[in-house]
Amino acid sequence: MAVFTPLDEAEVDAWLSRFDLGTRTDLQGIASGIENTNYFLTTTRGQFVLTLFERLQPEQLPFYLGLMHHLAAHGVPVPDPMPDRARQTLHTLKGKPAALVTRLKGRSQLQPQAVHCAQVGHWLARMHLAARDYGGTLPNLRGLAWQRRIIPEILPYLTGDQRALISAELAHQTAVAESATYASLPRSAVHADLFRDNVLFEGETLSGIFDFYFAGVDTWLFDLAVALNDWCIHLETGAFDAPRRDALLQAYQAVRPLTEVEHSLLPDALRAAALRFWTSRLADYHLPRDAHLLTPHDPAHFERVLRQRLMPD
Template identity: 60%
Template sequence: MAVYTEVAFAEAAALLHDLNLGDLTELRGIQGGIENTNYFVTSEREGATLEHVLTVFERLSFEQLPFYLHLMKFLAGRGIPVPAPAANAKGEILLSVQGKPAAVVDRLRGKSDLAPGVAQCEAVGATLARMHLAGLDFPMSQPNLRGLPWWNETVPVVLPFLTPAQADLIRAELAYQNHVAQSPAYAALPRGPVHADLFRDNAMFENGELTGFFDFYFAGCDTFLFDIAVCLNDWCVLHDQDHDGSLDTPRSLALLTAYQAVRPLTAAERSLLPALLRAGALRFWISRLWDLHLPREAALLQPHDPSHFERVLRARVRDTHALAALLRDDALQSA
C-alpha cells in the first residue's frame, strides 16, 4: 500500500466516471504495506457520498489478477463481508491505469483494531470459517504465489543478509517445511481459496463489530490450515518490542473455537497446526527480509521489521509440542 504510481486527480476522476461512481472529490494516497499503490477515493453521485479504494498493482500481472478480483466478487455475492470490485459499462472489473492493472473496490466501514481482544478474535475465526466454506465451489484456481516454491526460491536470495544463527534457523525451517509438505497428513488437509495475509490491518471493525476482510491480493488456493495459522500468528501475539513471539492462549482458543463452530477441524488439521504455525511465521519472515534488503522505490514506503517474525518462528519451534494442547477437545470446548 505504498505509493509507487502517482495517479493524477484528473486521471482518477475519469476512471470513476467510467465506473459510474460519480464525481471525484478527494484522492488520498494510503501509507502502509509495500506491495501495491493504493488511494482512498471519495466521490459524489446523486447527492450521496461514495467511498472506494483504487489499487494499482505493481507486481501482479493482468493474467494473475482475475483470480483475486473474481474471488472477492464471488465471496461478496455469497454474503461474506469483503469489498466488491466496481465494474464499468462493459462489465469489466480489471482496469488499467498508466498501463498497469488496477481495480476500484468498496471501502469497508470502520477501522482496523490493532489491539484485538477475545471478542475480535472470535469474530475473525467465525468469519474466516464462513469464507472458507463459501469459497469451496469458486470455479477459478490459482496457487498461493507466496507458498513453498517461493520460499525455496527466495531463501537463497536473502541468506547473504543474515547472521550465521539466522541462516541456520531459516535453512533448518525450510528443510522442515519441505518435509512436512511431502507427508500424507499434509496431503489430506482441506484446501480451497484462502486469504493468506489476514493480519489485523486487513480487517475492519465498527462499534466493536467486524465489517469485513480486505486486501485479497496474496490470496490463492492453499490449505485452510495455513490461513488459520497466519491469523493466529498475528491476531493472537503480543506486538510490543519486548515480546518473544508466544501465542496468547485466551485469544488463540477464542479464534479456534469460533472457527471450529462453523467448520470443524479434521484430524489432519489438528495434527499439523503446530507445523503450519511455523510455516506461517517462516513465510512472513522471508518476505520481510526480502522487502527490507531488496526494496523498491516508493513515495510512502515503510518496510516491516523482519525481526518480529524471526521471534515468532523461534517461539513456534520452541513450543511445537506444547501447541498441540490447543487442539484438545476439552481445551476448545472450555474456551
C-alpha cells in the same frame, strides 16, 4: 503514500466516466500499504477505493478480483470490485492495472482482545466455506516453492544460528508438504495475509476484510495459522496469548470444525506460517525489489515467532 503514483482529478474524472457510479465528489490518497497505490474515491453514488497495482502482473489480477466478488456474493464483508459498462472489473489507469472496489466501514483494531479474535475466527471459517466453489487456480505465490528459491539468496546475510534455523525449518516444511497427511488437508483460495491491519471493526463487530493481493490456493490450516500468529500473540515476544488464541480457534470451529488431521498438523502449520513471513521480510530487507518498497517490516519479529512455535508447550 508508501507507493505513489500521482493522479489528478481531471484524469480520474475521465476514467470514472466509463462507470455508472456518478461523478466524483472527493479523492484522497491513502498513506498506507507497500505494494499498491490506493485512493479513497467518493462519488455521488457511493464510496470506493481506487487501486493502481505497482507490482502485480495483469494476469494475476483476475484471480484476486474474482475471489473478492465471489466472497462478497456469499455474504462475506469484503471489497466488491466494480464493473464498468463493459462489465470489466480489471481496468487501466495511467498505464497501470487498476481496480475500483467498494469501501468498507470501520477501523483496524491493532490491539485486539479475545472478542475481536473470535470475530476473526468466525469470519475466517465463513470465508473458507464460501471459497470452496471458487474456480480460481492461482497458487500461493509466497508458498514453499518460492521459499525454496529465495532462501538460498538470503543465507549470506544471516548469522550462523539464523542460517541453521531457517535451513532446518525449510527442510522440515518440505517433508511435511510431501506427506500423505498434508495432501489430505482441505484447501481452496485463501487470504494468506490476514493480519490485524487487513481487518476492520465497528466496535467489537468485524465489518470488513481486505487486501486480498497475496491470496492463493493453499490449505485452510495454513490460512488459520497465519491469523493465529498475528492476532493472538504478544508482539514483543511472539508467544501466544492463550485467551485470544482459544477465542479465535473456538469461534472458527463453531463454524467449521477442524479435522483430526488438521489438529495433528496445526503445530507444523504455525511454523510454516512463521517461516513464510520471516522469509518474506528477510527478502524485502536484504533483497529489495525496487523503490516502491518504502520501509520493509522488521524480519526479527517473525524469527521470534518461529522460535516460539518451536518451543514445547
